[in-house]
Amino acid sequence: xxxxxxxxxxxxxxxxxxxxxxxxxxxxxMGLVLVLALSSFLLLPxxxxxxxxxxxxxxxxxxxxQSASLKWWDWVLTNGDVGxxxxxxxxxxxxxxxxxxIICLPAAYSFSRFRFPGRRTLFISLLAANAFPKxxxxxxxxxxxxxxxxxxxxxxxxxxxxxxxLVAMVWIPAAGFDSVARELEDAARDAGAGPLRVFWSIxxxxxxxxxxxxxxxxxxxxFDEAQxxxxxxxxxxxxxxxxxxxxxxxxxxxVGAIFSILLSAPxxxxxxxxxxxxxxxxxxxxxxGR
Amino acid sequence: xxxxxxxxxxxxxxxxxxxxxxDLSLEVxxxxxxxxxxxxxxxxxxxxxxxxxxxxxxxxxxxxxxxxILKEPPERRPTAMVFQRYALWPHMTVWDNIAFGLQVxxxxxxxxxxxxxxxxELVGLPAMGRRYPAQLSGGQQQRVALAxxxxxxxxxxxxxxxxxxxxxxxxxxMRTELTAIQRRVGITTVFVTHDxxxxxxxxxxxxxxxxxxxEQMDSPEEIYAQPATLFVATFIGTMNRLDAHVDAGWVRxxxxxxxxxxxxxxxxxxxxxxxxxxxxxxxxxDLVLETAGQGVPARIDSxxxxxxxxRVTLTAEGTSLLxxxxxxxxxxxxxxxxxPRRLLLYADGHLLATSEGGVKRSGSNASxxxxxxxxxxxxxxxxxxxxxxxxPLGPWPVRK
Numbered sequence: 001x002x003x004x005x006x007x008x009x010x011x012x013x014x015x016x017x018x019x020x021x022x023x024x025x026x027x028x029x030m031g032l033v034l035v036l037a038l039s040s041f042l043l044l045p046x047x048x049x050x051x052x053x054x055x056x057x058x059x060x061x062x063x064x065x066q067s068a069s070l071k072w073w074d075w076v077l078t079n080g081d082v083g084x085x086x087x088x089x090x091x092x093x094x095x096x097x098x099x100x101x102i103i104c105l106p107a108a109y110s111f112s113r114f115r116f117p118g119r120r121t122l123f124i125s126l127l128a129a130n131a132f133p134k135x136x137x138x139x140x141x142x143x144x145x146x147x148x149x150x151x152x153x154x155x156x157x158x159x160x161x162x163x164x165x166l167v168a169m170v171w172i173p174a175a176g177f178d179s180v181a182r183e184l185e186d187a188a189r190d191a192g193a194g195p196l197r198v199f200w201s202i203x204x205x206x207x208x209x210x211x212x213x214x215x216x217x218x219x220x221x222x223f224d225e226a227q228x229x230x231x232x233x234x235x236x237x238x239x240x241x242x243x244x245x246x247x248x249x250x251x252x253x254x255v256g257a258i259f260s261i262l263l264s265a266p267x268x269x270x271x272x273x274x275x276x277x278x279x280x281x282x283x284x285x286x287x288x289g290r
Numbered sequence: 291x292x293x294x295x296x297x298x299x300x301x302x303x304x305x306x307x308x309x310x311x312x313d314l315s316l317e318v319x320x321x322x323x324x325x326x327x328x329x330x331x332x333x334x335x336x337x338x339x340x341x342x343x344x345x346x347x348x349x350x351x352x353x354x355x356x357x358x359i360l361k362e363p364p365e366r367r368p369t370a371m372v373f374q375r376y377a378l379w380p381h382m383t384v385w386d387n388i389a390f391g392l393q394v395x396x397x398x399x400x401x402x403x404x405x406x407x408x409x410x411e412l413v414g415l416p417a418m419g420r421r422y423p424a425q426l427s428g429g430q431q432q433r434v435a436l437a438x439x440x441x442x443x444x445x446x447x448x449x450x451x452x453x454x455x456x457x458x459x460x461x462x463x464m465r466t467e468l469t470a471i472q473r474r475v476g477i478t479t480v481f482v483t484h485d486x487x488x489x490x491x492x493x494x495x496x497x498x499x500x501x502x503x504x505e506q507m508d509s510p511e512e513i514y515a516q517p518a519t520l521f522v523a524t525f526i527g528t529m530n531r532l533d534a535h536v537d538a539g540w541v542r543x544x545x546x547x548x549x550x551x552x553x554x555x556x557x558x559x560x561x562x563x564x565x566x567x568x569x570x571x572x573x574x575x576d577l578v579l580e581t582a583g584q585g586v587p588a589r590i591d592s593x594x595x596x597x598x599x600x601r602v603t604l605t606a607e608g609t610s611l612l613x614x615x616x617x618x619x620x621x622x623x624x625x626x627x628x629x630p631r632r633l634l635l636y637a638d639g640h641l642l643a644t645s646e647g648g649v650k651r652s653g654s655n656a657s658x659x660x661x662x663x664x665x666x667x668x669x670x671x672x673x674x675x676x677x678x679x680x681x682p683l684g685p686w687p688v689r690k
Binding site: 181183184186187188189190191192193194197201202205206 | 342343344363364365366369370371373374375377378379380381390391394395438439442
C-alpha cells in the first residue's frame with residue numbers, strides 16, 4: 001500500500017458555513033433562479049404590454065384582465081391621426097437613413113483608410129451629440145431652425161433625426177472597412193482593377209454586412225426618435241413616437257399598449273435581420289485582416 | 291516571357307530612416323526562377339512590392355525587357371503577385387476569384403471560361419470552382435492564388451513567401467509542385483522567402499539580401515560553396531567562424547594554419563587590407579576527423595546522431611568547432627586530429643580567398659611528409675592540386 005492511494009482527509013461539513021456551494025443540485029438551481037429573474041425582468045413588462053393591448057377591462061385585484069377585446073385595435077387601426085403618424089414615420093426614417101448613408105459612408109471610409117491631421121479627434125467628436133442630454137441640444141438647434149424657417153417642416157424633422165444616426169453610421173462602417181485587409185485590395189489592383197473597381201468589387205461588398213447593420217440601426221434610431229421630432233415637427237409633422245405622447249396621456253391604457261406594439265414591430269424585425277447579417281458566413285469564416 | 295532588371299533601387303520608409311532597400315541592382319533572365327532570400331526585415335518583400343508597383347522607389351528603376359514600368363500603377367504592370375496569405379476574396383467563389391482579372395479586362399465570356407478552367411486544371415483543382423475560399427484547405431487556397439496570378443499570363447510572377455503558411459510536409463510538396471508549374475509555364479519568377487532550404491531547393495539563382503543590401507546573387511551551389519560575404523557564409527548553412535590573421539605568408543585561422551602565397555596580389559585585387567584582422571570560415575562537413583592525422587589534436591565534446599549524419603562538437607587548441615560526419619564514416623576517438631578540407635577567408639566581411647585542401651597546423655610533428663622545408667609546409671603543398679598554388683584564390687569580392 002502506497003501513500004498515494006490514501007484518501008484525502010475529509011473536512012467535516014459542519015465546519016464550513018458555505019458547504020452548500022459544493023452541492024451541484026444547489027448550484028444548478030441557483031443558475032435557474034438567476035435566469036428566471038433576468039428573463040422576468042425583461043419579459044414581464046412586455047407581457048403586461050401584450051395583456052393591456054387585448055384588455056377590455058383590467059382593474060385592481062385582477063392578475064389578468066377581467067375581459068378581453070379587440071375593440072381598441074379597431075380604434076387604433078382606423079384612427080386618422082395614427083394613419084398620418086405611420087405615414088410620416090415611414091416618410092422620414094428611410095430618407096434619414098439614406099441621407100445618413102450618403103454623408104457618413106464616405107466619412108467612414110476616410111476614417112478607415114486615410115491618415116490625416118485631426119483624424120482621431122474628429123472620430124471621437126462624433127460622440128459629442130450623444131455626450132449631453134439631447135433635449136438641450138435640440139432646444140439649441142430649434143432656435144437655429146426658427147431663424148432658418150425649418151420649424152414644423154418635413155426637412156426640419158429629417159435634419160433633427162439625422163443627428164442621432166451619425167455615430168452608428170460612421171463608427172460601424174468604419175470598423176467594417178477596417179476589417180477589409182489591405183492585401184485583398186492590393187490583390188485586386190494586381191489583377192488589373194483600378195481604384196474605383198477595387199472599391200466596388202472588393203471593399204464595398206466585404207464591408208457590406210457592417211453597412212447593412214449600421215443602416216438598420218440608423219433607421220431604428222430615426223424611427224424611434226421622439227424628443228427632437230416633437231420639438232421641431234409638432235404640430236404639423238407628427239410621427240409615431242411623438243403621437244405616442246398624446247395617446248398615452250389622452251386615451252385609456254390599451255391604446256398606448258397597442259401603439260407600443262406597432263411602434264416596436266419594425267425595430268424587432270430589423271434587429272432580427274441584422275443579427276443574421278452579423279452572423280453571416282463568410283465574414284466569420286473568411287479572410288481575417290491584419 | 292520577360293527579363294526583369296532592377297537598377298539601383300532605393301526605398302526609404304519615413305524620412306531620414308535607414309533605407310529598406312539600398313542601391314539594389316539585379317537582373318532576372320527570361321524564364322528564370324530567382325529567390326530573394328534573407329532574414330525578416332532585410333527588404334526582400336519591399337523589393338517585391340516595388341516590382342509589383344505597390345510601393346514607389348525613392349531612386350532607381352524597374353525595367354521589364356528594357357522598358358521602365360515605374361510610372362505604371364499595379365493594375366497596368368505585366369506582373370502578377372501571389373500574396374503571403376493568399377489574399378483570396380472571401381465573398382467570391384474560386385471561379386470568380388480567378389476570373390476577376392479577366393472580367394476587369396472585359397474578355398469575352400467563353401474565353402474567360404476556357405482560361406479559368408485551364409488555370410484550375412494547371413494547379414490541380416479542376417472541380418473546385420464553385421467553392422468559396424473559406425471551404426478550402428491552406429494548400430488549396432495557395433493553388434487558387436497561384437491560378438489567379440497565372441490566368442492573366444503575366445510576364446513576371448511575384449511570390450511573397452507563398453509557402454510559409456503551410457505545414458512542413460505540405461510545404462515541401464508544394465515546393466516541387468510550384469517549380470513544376472513554373473517550368474511548364476516557363477514564366478520569369480521572383481520568389482521571396484526567409485527559408486534557405488526552400489530557396490536552395492527551388493531557385494535557379496538566389497539573391498541573398500541583408501539590411502536592404504544585396505549580398506550575393508548566384509546559383510545555390512555557388513552561394514553555398516563560395517559565399518561572397520561573411521553574412522552569406524553564416525546565413526546559408528552552418529559555418530565555423532574562426533578569427534584569423536596573416537602572419538609572414540601564412541594565415542592563422544583559429545587552430546589552423548594555411549599558406550598564403552601571394553599577399554601582394556591579394557592586397558592589390560581586393561582593395562581590402564589583409565594585414566588586419568580577418569575571419570576564416572569552415573563548413574562543418576569540411577572538417578576532417580582522423581586518427582593521428584596531419585591536423586590539430588582535438589577532443590570530442592559531444593556527438594548527436596541526426597540520422598544521415600552526426601553532429602560532432604569538438605575542441606582543438608581551445609577553439610570549439612562543429613563538424614558534420616556522415617553516417618558511413620567512423621568517428622575516431624583515439625589520438626583524434628582535425629583539419630579543414632576547405633577554408634574561406636574574409637576581410638571586412640568580404641570573401642578574400644578560398645583554399646581547397648591542405649590546410650593544417652603549422653609546426654605539428656606530422657611524420658611521413660617529404661620534401662623541403664618544415665614538415666608542415668610540405669604536408670600542405672603535397673595536399674594541393676598541382677598548378678593551383680598553395681591557396682587557389684577565390685572570386686574577388688564582388689563590390690568595389
